Amino acid sequence: MANLTGGEFLIKEIPANEIFSLEELNEEQKMLRDSAKEFIDREVVPNREKFEHNDYAFTEECMKKLGEMGMLGITVPEQYGGMGMGFINTMLACDYLSGATGSLATAFGAHTGIGTLPTLLYGSEALKAKYLPDLAAGTKFGAYCLTEPDAGSDANSGKTKAVLSADGKHYIINGQKMWISNAGFADTFTLFAKIDDDKNITGFVINRSELEDPNSLTLGEEEHKLGIRASSTRQVFFNDMKVPVENMLGERNNGFKIALNALNVGRIKLAAACLDAQRRILNHSIQYSNERKQFGVSISTFGAIRKKLAEMATGTFVSESGSYRAAKDVQDKIDELVAGGMNHQEAELKGVEEFAVECSILKVFVSDLAQHTADEGIQIYGGMGFSEDTPMEAAWRDSRISRIYEGTNEINRLLAVGMLIKRAMKGQLDLLTPAMAISKELMGIPSFEIPDYSAYMSEEKAIIANLKKVFLMVSGAALQKYMMDIEKQQHLLLNASEILNQIYMAESAILRAEKHFSPDSVEAAMAQLNLYKAIEKIITAAKEGIVSFAEGDEQRMMLSGLRRFTKYTNTPNVVALTEKIAAHYVEKGHY
Amino acid sequence: MANLTGGEFLIKEIPANEIFSLEELNEEQKMLRDSAKEFIDREVVPNREKFEHNDYAFTEECMKKLGEMGMLGITVPEQYGGMGMGFINTMLACDYLSGATGSLATAFGAHTGIGTLPTLLYGSEALKAKYLPDLAAGTKFGAYCLTEPDAGSDANSGKTKAVLSADGKHYIINGQKMWISNAGFADTFTLFAKIDDDKNITGFVINRSELEDPNSLTLGEEEHKLGIRASSTRQVFFNDMKVPVENMLGERNNGFKIALNALNVGRIKLAAACLDAQRRILNHSIQYSNERKQFGVSISTFGAIRKKLAEMATGTFVSESGSYRAAKDVQDKIDELVAGGMNHQEAELKGVEEFAVECSILKVFVSDLAQHTADEGIQIYGGMGFSEDTPMEAAWRDSRISRIYEGTNEINRLLAVGMLIKRAMKGQLDLLTPAMAISKELMGIPSFEIPDYSAYMSEEKAIIANLKKVFLMVSGAALQKYMMDIEKQQHLLLNASEILNQIYMAESAILRAEKHFSPDSVEAAMAQLNLYKAIEKIITAAKEGIVSFAEGDEQRMMLSGLRRFTKYTNTPNVVALTEKIAAHYVEKGHY
Ligand SMILES: Cc1cc2nc3c(=O)[nH]c(=O)nc-3n(C[C@H](O)[C@H](O)[C@H](O)COP(=O)(O)OP(=O)(O)OC[C@H]3O[C@@H](n4cnc5c(N)ncnc54)[C@H](O)[C@@H]3O)c2cc1C
């Protein structure tokens, strides 16, 4: 399999056989998926109410059980007590353990992700040996202390201070952290502070139970939150906290890089963590709408409901497609680097960093969609959707947080496009050559030949190739106009990000359908329906950009390019696709 | 002022001077607005937490105070102890009393709307004299019992039964109602039941405190709800409840009509009830984003935030524009009917019924937008938006209910288009003639003359005229194809409803700006920005319909018509408009 680089999907035609998807799990992966699912159905679903009644202890209990099952050590190498599994497995656990309640999803994500990874990826041998086994076993839990009252999106601006003790053996740390997940039951705290007057933060890891002065790390009260009510979220105060110098992670001044890399992994895992929530909401919705009768019939017979069900199923399919596709690209990159002689730790870092653009795309797209799916779920339940007696309202509240943490979706949108531009400027990704080719193409006369689109998905793939041209055309022209100032043009960057996200996700779904499903399958219909809607969104976003930064002839040329590049030869019948998908799932009774 | 009929805006060019808006309040109305606002700021805002902690008694206390102020009797004629004010005043109270918490908004809306109107509009003289004074004064509170566990959207299908007593003096009522707002503290219950084996429901009104057997009306526990936590919502059980025969509202078998008419009024008032919520969320968001600093600057300097603020302000302006425009049309119709000799009660009924299409449009558009505004509010607050310590999360939860009750937004979308079609079929609204003219226009060669758009809003109004053609073209063709079967084509009806809603609201904002604000005003910019976005939504909805029900030449012709009818001669610069609006409010500090 050809190894891609990050963002390369924009300038390359990707063959379907290079896309990995859930259909390709091996036996080990299927077992992992099934045992995760089975755990949630057995231990979590029947106790749904506990999570809504702020039962933090129950969340901790679930985490302990997950530890006993080995679920907390999936990514941790065997030498540190973990299972040393690959990235797909990490994603699978995240996916299938996170669907029933955001409280456990957050506890699990914070512990195995940002709570474990900095030590795993940047810790010295001694730190890894000391901290990882407990984290992998769930005998200690992890929290990650980056955010401060005045340092959220601007994470590097924290005021927490570290000063070397007189004997040179410790850093004395003072400061206040905020919104710290798992704080209430964590022992292992990863934290970031500025040493002396450093410009950048530095990472540390400690066990709270081993502090000389137990009062040197104190907690605020539990925050009262909109959702994920049984996820512990507290302020953390460091009061002359003594941290042994050897507990520094990586190098001094390098903490921001650690933080960002932990977040990169966190982002794609967060996308995974939204998938099973979508499936579960959808399944509840299909079931309820089959059972609920109004006007003498099941409400699942009404077009208004069927449209929702079809779109929810489609969204779920598309979300899965993008998430596992990217996961495999990350895993392949890691394998390639390891094969090339890099140690696993370093390779993992570089693997995810390579696909940071894709991680941001996924975080935004899937978390937004999960929210929308829950919203439609409420609506399908009507008045009952507004009641705490049905699972919809908690799903809706819980899914709200995914759009805020691990970098707000706005920040991630800006980042994805910003990183692409940087990669292009650094020569890591040649966007310029294809952008220039498009300019030329636009000057020329369009071909009036009617292409042969008889092959399965051939028209869809031709359109996706054209949508990539839209992105390159619009962003190329904007870049030319604003040059380095482009970073300040957030309106335009947000438009570009919408185009980017839609392309990546639409392509993932089309290729997955092509690889695994027949032309008349419901999966093909979902990929096609999604593509149709993606094109509409791309047209809207691109047009808004074009009419804003281009004028006169340039505007006219780009608008005509936009029309050309978004045109079907055989426009699909949207209602027929929708009906086909709805009919399938209404009949089947679940996703 | 020319009196419109319902839906007529689609086939008529409406001059700006026929649009009423908030700029035109008279002194009495301004006083009403200000005292409502002042009450909320003094009594409600400082007690925000009580509403979130299910303090039903506090809601009741606020309602009592509103009663003392006269706010509960605005619509009630003076002879029954009310203020007998017009429809605009009713809307103003609803608007400015409903912005701080959905709990009070619901209590107020249920009491003064569905809890009072059936008696006001359909009660006998004796019933009005008996019930209205207490309702107007807030010495008794009203609840409205229509919904049942198996009868929600299908409200006429309720199983609650009424049987005449042996002596013919009472109806004995048995049944179960669900989701009854104000049930916990109401005394006056309006309820619907089927007499014997009637096909249709019949309305009744009773005072709980006057029941012979106090146990013949019992309540379920308070429902645990996603939002409006201090609004009492309970099941109501009738157990051989004796209701004097003279307590019937209107005629036997006529209850569904009563229910629907109460809902028509309820819907436009619900739109009003979402307006001040939007203003308050926006004001908090402007203030917070001016205060919150990240990366060394106020976050209100970031394009991503400015875009949100500009769109929130625009949405608020547009929502106001449509709501008060329709309110005045209703009021004019009532005045006209009264001038023609109709009694006030009957005239009020007919007035709102006439504009039932507009009421549904408003209910859907404004409630969806209020939700979106709250959602953006959370996002602007970042992590703090997820905390119960800031007002965003409650606003988000509370606004969720408006999309469900008074008919779900789906039902209202289907209704609006369905009612239009019925009006057309009954000859109340001639959609056919203009639809045929458009067919002819499409066959002809488009004019290549460049029109003179130098007059203020002339291009915008030309486009709105064209958008109406889009609606007529698409719905006319769909109607021709499906004929009476159109009611089953919900996918298409939903597309049509989106076009319809966008046209009505966009036109309202454009005409309001034209009438009251200068070409370079921020209000003009908001109307223009909204129009641009409305066109995009209309294109998407119309295209989806066209590619689904039309094929070949017909499809091509309609798509080309769509392009022609949605084209600007001078396309606005969307980012520049957005920036202008944002700059204005960021500077001003509030809406
Ligand atoms: C329940 C919960 C759990 C959390 N768990 C953890 C945890 O375990 N560990 C941890 O360290 N943190 C955690 N966080 C913090 C979270 O990561 C931050 O809330 C998030 O990064 C946003 O930061 P902020 O809240 O300070 O918002 P701000 O940074 O103040 O952002 C406010 C708004 O401004 C926008 N904005 C900011 N900067 C820019 C810019 N340059 N351009 C455009 N827009 C901008 C944002 O997108 C947002 O819309 C958690 C938060 C919550 C609510």
Ligand SMILES: Cc1cc2nc3c(=O)[nH]c(=O)nc-3n(C[C@H](O)[C@H](O)[C@H](O)COP(=O)(O)OP(=O)(O)OC[C@H]3O[C@@H](n4cnc5c(N)ncnc54)[C@H](O)[C@@H]3O)c2cc1C
């Ligand atoms: C907090 C709250 C307060 C309320 N207060 C009152 C009150 O004071 N008095 C009162 O009488 N009622 C009240 N209601 C009830 C409310 O009006 C109903 O919940 C609402 O009408 C929807 O009915 P339902 O819940 O039975 O949903 P259903 O009718 O079961 O609808 C479920 C889904 O099916 C869809 N659907 C149903 N029929 C169709 C169709 N023909 N075509 C397409 N789609 C369809 C709906 O749009 C919805 O998406 C309240 C409800 C709540 C939650």
